Each structure stands twice: as structure tokens, then as C-alpha cells.
Amino acid sequence: MPSLEDELFPSTPGKFKIDRAHTMNRHFHRCFGSTSTMFLWALFLVALTASYLSFQSFVYTGSRYLTASWGGIQWEKQIRHSAQIHRSNGMSVLVTGAAGFVGSHVSLALKKRGDGVVGIDNFNNYYDPSLKRARKSLLNNQGIFIVEGDINDARLIAKLFDTVAFTHVMHLAAQAGVRYAMENPHSYVHSNIAGLVTLLEACKSANPQPSVVWASSSSVYGLNEKVPFSESDRTDQPASLYAATKKAGEEITHTYNHIYGLSITGLRFFTVYGPWGRPDMAYFSFTRNILQGKPITVYRGKDRADLARDFTFIDDIVKGCVGSLDTSGKSTGSGGKKRGPAPYRIFNLGNTSPVTVPTLVSLLERHLKVKAKRNFVDMPGNGDVPFTHANISLAHRELGYKPTTDLATGLKKFVKWYLSYYGYNHGKAVN
Numbered sequence: 001m002p003s004l005e006d007e008l009f010p011s012t013p014g015k016f017k018i019d020r021a022h023t024m025n026r027h028f029h030r031c032f033g034s035t036s037t038m039f040l041w042a043l044f045l046v047a048l049t050a051s052y053l054s055f056q057s058f059v060y061t062g063s064r065y066l067t068a069s070w071g072g073i074q075w076e077k078q079i080r081h082s083a084q085i086h087r088s089n090g091m092s093v094l095v096t097g098a099a100g101f102v103g104s105h106v107s108l109a110l111k112k113r114g115d116g117v118v119g120i121d122n123f124n125n126y127y128d129p130s131l132k133r134a135r136k137s138l139l140n141n142q143g144i145f146i147v148e149g150d151i152n153d154a155r156l157i158a159k160l161f162d163t164v165a166f167t168h169v170m171h172l173a174a175q176a177g178v179r180y181a182m183e184n185p186h187s188y189v190h191s192n193i194a195g196l197v198t199l200l201e202a203c204k205s206a207n208p209q210p211s212v213v214w215a216s217s218s219s220v221y222g223l224n225e226k227v228p229f230s231e232s233d234r235t236d237q238p239a240s241l242y243a244a245t246k247k248a249g250e251e252i253t254h255t256y257n258h259i260y261g262l263s264i265t266g267l268r269f270f271t272v273y274g275p276w277g278r279p280d281m282a283y284f285s286f287t288r289n290i291l292q293g294k295p296i297t298v299y300r301g302k303d304r305a306d307l308a309r310d311f312t313f314i315d316d317i318v319k320g321c322v323g324s325l326d327t328s329g330k331s332t333g334s335g336g337k338k339r340g341p342a343p344y345r346i347f348n349l350g351n352t353s354p355v356t357v358p359t360l361v362s363l364l365e366r367h368l369k370v371k372a373k374r375n376f377v378d379m380p381g382n383g384d385v386p387f388t389h390a391n392i393s394l395a396h397r398e399l400g401y402k403p404t405t406d407l408a409t410g411l412k413k414f415v416k417w418y419l420s421y422y423g424y425n426h427g428k429a430v431n
């Protein structure tokens, strides 16, 4: 009769298994011998695992330390040096988005007149980061230090305020672009809402609190039909998520003004253009396509009406930004406590003379001396608005803001820069 063992492990394989088990047992005993030796082996294995894990963590921490882009005595020294003021009654300004289009121009203007400037930028790849790097080099050459980091990094922002008692913050870091919001909605919430709050938290806690000037947008007027747009007009019909986040920014900054006594100035920029501009904007991408012989898409509104923008030249915007910093008034709180009411202001910074998109194209053709291949398309429902037109009387009265550059003159300067930066053959395949 087969034993139970034989039934569970049938004839040959069963035998083999039993034999193997015996063999393994023999090997095991040969290797580990007694119980005490086994205990020693176990201890050895535990020690080995522990030392491996701590080595791993050492490598991780070490590499984090080595790749950290901020911190350290040398870093702090550079920040303080960059923030030094070289004129009487000057200011030390933290410029966010300093490697951006408006940020780089404003930083240079402030530095030139003797203010201290420290920049911060995350160098994201919304558009070609090499252009941002080139702007950074320009700023570095003028003695402006740019921290590579994100405004959502609360520790970094706190460290900056620990290192320098900034008198002002020029907040220009943002996710820009009206139509891109349909592709990547969360990037708008990340930068324009979460990032803004992180920055304001640091500003409210700073002692002394800085005055804050920041970039809102003409897009907050949304589907308004009353022209020109005045600051007191309704802004509750945004046409894009971009516009909605900028409008939210105006409300958020208001609460920080109300609760903590932060001085706030919001600037509604109207389609800013010029040298060192943003490649995602129409005037820039049209220029590239025209030079490459590629067609350009020109949107048209209802009943084939031309779209129009109150295009505003960068130098005028810079004057508006600097004027806002100069007149911002002080924050009244300190260390998170309000001591009295502080200024809360909003200004349109536009050009007051809207130009249609087809006219923009004609001006580019004239300056580039190349004919454009126009492709007219009905405006898709992608967040665009048919026109913008700024009333700037408030900014004129309060800031002395007076734009002086018309679109033809401004585009001429842009094209000159574009050709010197990229050349005629930018992006063109060379045969």
C-alpha cells in the first residue's frame, strides 16, 4: 500500500523531491551548522541591509544637496549684493518671472536707475527656455542675480525674505497665454492661483512687509462690450480660464490687503509686445512664419469682423510698472498683523488705440519686406475676445502713465531685434 507521502508526491518525482529535500537539508546544515551560527548569520544580514539602506539615503541626500539650486553662504551673498540699492530713496525689489518678457525689461530698468533687484524664475518650457536663458544672461551682465526656483516653493520664498528686507515685490511670474488654458488648465491654477497665494503668504509674514505690484490682465474684461474698458467696468464674464485666474488674483490680493495691510497694485496689461517678447504671441509667431514662408492663421470674429487689440509696447509698460512701484505706498502690517488700511489699486496699462489683426500683419510685412500667406479662419471658441481697448485716464492721473509708441514704431523695433537675434533664416531648413 502506498504511503500518504507517496500519494502526495507520486512515484519518481516524489522520490526526487524527497531526495532533494534531504540534500538541501544537508547543505543547509553544512552552511549554517548550529543555531548560534545561524543567529550570527542573521545578524550579519541585518547589518548588511541597514548599511546598504543608509548608504542609499546618503547618496540621495548628497545628490539633492549637490543639485539644489539655492542656499548656502555664497548664494546668500549674491542675493544681498544684487539687492543693494545705489541711489537715495531707492528700493530693493524682488522681481518674480524675471527671465520673462516683462520681468526682464522691468528688472533692467530698475537696476539702471540704482534700485536693488533680485529675480526669481522657474524657467519652465511653456516656450523656448533658451530665450529665457538669454534674457537671464543679459540681466546677470548688469549685476542682477536670478534665483532658479518656483514661487510655489514656500521655503525658498521665505529664505529670500530672510536674506533681504525687500521693500517691493514686482510679481510678474505667471502662466500666460489665453488659448493654452484649454490644453493645460492646471498650469494656470498652479502659477496664477497657488503660486500667487504662496507669494502673498510670504509677503504678509515678512517684517517689514513689502508693497506688491503685480500683473493682472486686460482679459478680465472678458465679454464686456462697453468700450473703452475702464477699471470700474464689470469683470465677471471671463472668456478663458486664463482670464478667470487673473480675475481671481485680483480678489485674492484684495483679501491680503484687507486682512494683513499689504499694499497692492494690480496692473491690467493690454497685449504687450516688443523686443525679447514671447514667442507664443501672434506678432512673434507671425513674424517667424512669414520669414519661413509658412501660412499664418488670422482669426475673424462674428460676421467676419476683424479682431482688434490695444497692442502696448514694452517700454510703455515698463514705465507703468516703475511708476506703480514708485507710487505704491507702504504696507501697514508686520509679521502677519495689520496696523491700518493700505492702498489697494488697479490700473489699465494699455495704448488706447486698438489695431486690427490684419493691420498688424500688414505692418509686419512692411518691416520684414516679405509677403504673408494669410489664412482667414473663424475665431474658434478658445477663450479669445473680439477686441480690447483701454481707458488709461486713471493710470495717467495716478502714475503719470502716458504711452508714446504706436504699433508701427514698436513693431519696427521688434523686427530689428528679431532679425538680430534669430537672423533671417530662423528655423528654416538650410539646403
Ligand SMILES: O=C(O)[C@H]1O[C@H](OP(=O)(O)OP(=O)(O)OC[C@H]2O[C@@H](n3ccc(=O)[nH]c3=O)[C@H](O)[C@@H]2O)[C@H](O)[C@@H](O)[C@H]1O
Residues within 6 Å of the ligand: 176, 177, 178, 216, 217, 218, 219, 269, 270, 271, 272, 280, 281, 282, 283, 297, 298, 299, 300, 307, 308, 309, 357, 384
Ligand atoms: O492682454 C492680455 O491680457 C493678454 O494679451 C495677450 O493675449 P492676446 O491679446 O490674445 O494676444 P495674442 O495671443 O498675441 O493674440 C493677438 C490677436 O491675434 C489673434 N491671433 C492669435 C493667434 C493666431 O494664430 N491668429 C490670430 O489671429 C488673436 O485672436 C488676437 O486677436 C497675451 O498672450 C496674454 O498672455 C495676455 O497677457
